[in-house]
Each structure stands twice: as C-alpha cells, then as structure tokens.
Amino acid sequence: MNSVIHVNDDQFEEVVLKAELPVLVDFWAPWCGPCRMVAPLLDKIASEYSGKIIVAKVNTDENSQWAVNYRVQGIPTMLFISKGQVVKTQVGALSESGLKNLVNDFLAGKN
Amino acid sequence: MEDNQIKNNSNESQKASANYDVVIIGGGPAGSTAAIYAARSGLKTLVVDKGLTSGALGITSKIVNYPGIVEEISGAQLVEKMREQAKLFGAEYISDKVIGVDLQSETKSIFGNGGVYNSRFVIISTGSMGRGVRIQGEDRLLGHGVSYCATCDAAFYRNKDVVVAGNTDEAIEEALFLTKYANQVYFLSQTERLAAPQELVETLKNHPKVILYAGTKLKEIIGENRVEAVLAVQSDQHEVLLSVSGAFVYLQGGRPVTDFIQGQLEVSQSGCLIVDSSFQTSIPGVYAIGDVLCTHVKQVVVSAAEGAIAAMAIEKEINGRSRMMVDWSEKKQ
Numbered sequence: 001m002n003s004v005i006h007v008n009d010d011q012f013e014e015v016v017l018k019a020e021l022p023v024l025v026d027f028w029a030p031w032c033g034p035c036r037m038v039a040p041l042l043d044k045i046a047s048e049y050s051g052k053i054i055v056a057k058v059n060t061d062e063n064s065q066w067a068v069n070y071r072v073q074g075i076p077t078m079l080f081i082s083k084g085q086v087v088k089t090q091v092g093a094l095s096e097s098g099l100k101n102l103v104n105d106f107l108a109g110k111n
Numbered sequence: 112m113e114d115n116q117i118k119n120n121s122n123e124s125q126k127a128s129a130n131y132d133v134v135i136i137g138g139g140p141a142g143s144t145a146a147i148y149a150a151r152s153g154l155k156t157l158v159v160d161k162g163l164t165s166g167a168l169g170i171t172s173k174i175v176n177y178p179g180i181v182e183e184i185s186g187a188q189l190v191e192k193m194r195e196q197a198k199l200f201g202a203e204y205i206s207d208k209v210i211g212v213d214l215q216s217e218t219k220s221i222f223g224n225g226g227v228y229n230s231r232f233v234i235i236s237t238g239s240m241g242r243g244v245r246i247q248g249e250d251r252l253l254g255h256g257v258s259y260c261a262t263c264d265a266a267f268y269r270n271k272d273v274v275v276a277g278n279t280d281e282a283i284e285e286a287l288f289l290t291k292y293a294n295q296v297y298f299l300s301q302t303e304r305l306a307a308p309q310e311l312v313e314t315l316k317n318h319p320k321v322i323l324y325a326g327t328k329l330k331e332i333i334g335e336n337r338v339e340a341v342l343a344v345q346s347d348q349h350e351v352l353l354s355v356s357g358a359f360v361y362l363q364g365g366r367p368v369t370d371f372i373q374g375q376l377e378v379s380q381s382g383c384l385i386v387d388s389s390f391q392t393s394i395p396g397v398y399a400i401g402d403v404l405c406t407h408v409k410q411v412v413v414s415a416a417e418g419a420i421a422a423m424a425i426e427k428e429i430n431g432r433s434r435m436m437v438d439w440s441e442k443k444q
C-alpha cells in the first residue's frame with residue numbers, strides 16, 4: 001500500500017517530473033485549514049490508487065522554488081502532472097468525490 | 112519507486128480536536144438559540160462562527176420586533192446577548208470559517224480555516240448572505256492572486272500590494288492579518304459605513320499599511336496569468352485602478368450559505384436544502400435551520416424557534432426518548 005510522498009525542492013524533478021506514473025502533487029502549508037481538509041483525502045487516494053498514481057506533497061513553507069515556478073499563490077493547489085507536464089490544476093479544497101472524479105479523469109486522460 | 116525513501120506520511124495535518132455531541136455551524140440567532148437549548152440540556156456543544164457582523168442579524172442596525180426586547184437594540188447586540196446566554200449554559204464558541212464538511216460517517220467532521228471539529232450531530236445555520244455572481248476575472252485568477260483565505264495565503268504576498276473587498280468584521284480581520292506580510296492593503300468597502308464593531312473599524316482605519324476606500328465597489332480583477340490590478344468604482348461613479356498582486360474577496364449576497372456542504376445533502380429543484388418537521392436534512396444527525404433554508408420566513412424569532420426545535424430533537428435522539436422533552440425551568444432546579 002503506497003502512501004503520500006513528501007518532496008522538497010531538490011527532489012521535485014526526480015520524483016515528480018521524471019516519474020513513470022502520473023503524479024498528483026499538492027502544495028500545502030501547516031497553517032492552512034483547507035490543506036488539512038484535503039490531507040486525509042490525499043492519503044486515501046495514495047493507498048486506493050496504489051500503483052496507478054503517485055501522490056506527492058510539497059510544504060511551501062519550507063520549499064518555495066517549485067511553487068514559484070508554477071505560480072502557486074494560494075494553497076492548497078493540486079497539480080496533475082503527466083510525464084513532466086501539468087495537465088490540470090485544482091485550486092482549493094474539494095470533497096472526496098470531487099477529488100476522485102478529477103483523479104479518474106486524469107488517469108483516463110480526459111483532462 | 113519506493114515511497115518510503117522519502118519522508119513519509121502526512122498525518123501532520125490532522126489536528127483533530129475534541130469530540131462534541133453537536134457542532135453548530137453559524138452562530139446567528141438560529142445557531143445561538145440551538146446552542147442555548149443544546150448546552151442547557153447537557154450536550155457538549157460547539158458553535159463555529161466566522162464573525163459577529165457576518166450574518167443578517169449582525170448587520171441589522173436596529174431590531175424592534177423581537178419579543179421581550181423593548182429597548183432599542185442593534186442586531187449585533189442581540190446576537191451577542193444570545194451568544195452570552197449560550198455560553199452561560201456551557202456552549203463553546205470558536206471564531207473560524209467553515210470551508211468543508213464530511214457528513215457521511217457516524218462521526219461528522221467540520222473543517223475550518225483554523226481547525227477540524229468532530230461531532231455526532233451537526234446543525235447548519237449559516238444564513239443566506241452567500242454570494243451568487245462572481246466578479247469578472249475572479250474565477251479565472253483563483254489561486255493566481257485571487258484568494259478567500261488570508262491565513263492560508265498571506266505569506267505569498269510578502270512586501271506586495273493587495274486589495275481586500277468586503278465590509279464585515281471577517282473582512283477587516285483578514286485585512287489586518289494581511290498587514291503582517293503585505294506592503295500595502297487597499298480595503299474596498301461597497302458601503303460607506305463598515306458593518307463591524309467600532310474598535311475594529313478604528314484599528315483598520317489607523318493602520319499605517321491600510322488605505323480605506325469606503326463606498327467603493329470591486330468591479331473587475333485584471334491580469335493575464337496572475338492578478339496585476341483591480342478596477343473599482345466609487346460612489347460618485349469614478350473608476351479607480353489599483354495595481355496589486357493579490358485580491359482577497361469577502362463579499363456577500365443573498366444566497367443560502369451552503370458551499371461548504373459540497374453536494375452532500377439533498378436539495379430541492381430550486382437548490383434549497385430539504386428538511387423534515389424537526390429540521391433534519393437527508394442525512395440523519397444533520398440539521399439545517401434559519402435563513403439557510405429558503406422556504407423559511409426570514410425573521411429573527413422564526414430562526415430562533417427553529418434552533419430550539421432542532422436542538423430538542425437532537426437531545427431526544429441522544430437520550431433515546433420517543434418524545435421531545437419540554438424545557439420547563441423547574442426541571443433544572
């Protein structure tokens with residue numbers, strides 16, 4: 001069973017951009033309520049879609065480089081990245097079913 | 112790839128707080144009356160509310176038809192009295208804005224900007240001051256300069272100029288929070304007078320980083336990939352263009368505040384929450400009262416009455432009785 005991977009700025013390229021699998025990366029910070037709401041959902045996605053998707057998290061408090069690169073100015077921001085390319089961006093928290101719909105569409109190449 | 116090579120797991124963000132019998136979302140007359148009844152019948156009760164002047168009663172300048180209150184009283188004072196009364200019976204109040212809920216499980220979770228609250232029963236009493244139409248540019252630039260949460264996003268605006276649009280205490284608190292990071296905070300209030308306690312208004316007005324535009328309406332948020340400016344219209348129809356990197360929006364309207372429910376409860380064709388005669392929604396244990404219900408008569412006394420009915424129904428459920436217990440005062444003495 002896979003869990004969420006925490007990546008820092010240095011690991012981002014290797015773990016997210018060069019990944020074989022599609023990646024869902026969440027930019028978050030500890031003080032952010034909506035991020036807290038999304039956290040358990042991301043844990044769920046990581047385990048339920050184990051082997052199909054990588055779920056990564058970047059703490060923008062400690063790692064700002066990629067957040068700046070992607071012009072992230074609000075958290076949580078979730079990027080759906082396939083072969084190094086952002087195919088979908090979700091800003092703000094959403095419900096479990098909402099997130100699962102996004103993930104399913106992403107994996108089906110519908111974004 | 113082996114996940115555990117890298118720092119694992121994410122339960123750092125699970126700041127779950129103590130469990131309550133009932134969490135009430137919104138502490139206006141509906142929610143605060145429910146809190147009075149729930150707390151008085153011994154239920155561990157929490158009210159999560161985002162501000163005194165963020166609801167319909169909170170902004171009403173004078174209330175003359177609430178039974179028993181003869182002297183001239185402002186809506187905010189009446190809400191405060193109700194809150195005081197609920198606290199006397201043991202209800203807790205937390206100042207936080209609810210942004211999401213998980214109502215499906217036995218233990219319901221309420222997510223705020225500041226914390227997560229868990230309970231068996233939930234009462235929704237957020238009123239009907241929700242927004243309908245968005246400002247031009249708002250949706251497109253959400254997350255790229257447009258934000259609804261200063262606590263979440265202020266740090267992205269260090270030494271930058273931002274605008275805050277709104278006129279409630281919630282908007283003012285958010286603006287003051289932003290001053291810790293931003294270079295300049297332009298505060299646009301559509302109304303000439305701010306609907307907030309005087310000290311708070313003074314703090315805002317006197318803050319060296321804040322420039323207040325009273326009677327000024329946010330018209331458009333401008334920028335290609337990120338917010339670059341906002342266009343606003345003053346009461347004399349003069350337009351002002353402010354160069355900013357962030358736009359924090361706390362505007363209100365006349366729609367039931369149900370966005371945080373994210374489709375978890377059944378609604379009618381016209382989008383109104385469906386409740387039964389004890390104000391229970393389509394999910395057992397979840398109630399909705401007050402102006403958030405569209406069919407209801409928008410009066411303080413009606414909202415308060417619905418709060419009493421819902422809280423008594425919950426008490427009945429918890430204590431497993433078949434009939435609602437009437438709250439005679441003798442009972443407690």
Ligand SMILES: Cc1cc2nc3c(=O)[nH]c(=O)nc-3n(C[C@H](O)[C@H](O)[C@H](O)COP(=O)(O)OP(=O)(O)OC[C@H]3O[C@@H](n4cnc5c(N)ncnc54)[C@H](O)[C@@H]3O)c2cc1C
Pocket residue numbers: 136137138139140141142159160161162163164165166167168169170171172173174175176177207208209210236237238239240368371400401402403408409410411412414
């Ligand atoms: C200008 C005006 C004048 C009025 N005059 C009268 C009158 O004279 N007499 C009369 O009987 N009625 C009057 N009314 C109607 C009356 O104010 C409402 O019917 C009543 O306030 C509804 O109560 P409520 O508790 O359902 O909602 P509200 O009073 O709107 O309270 C809702 C509460 O929910 C909170 N809230 C909202 N969203 C969130 C969130 N996401 N997270 C946390 N908290 C949240 C708000 O801060 C607020 O405290 C008037 C209304 C207006 C607008």
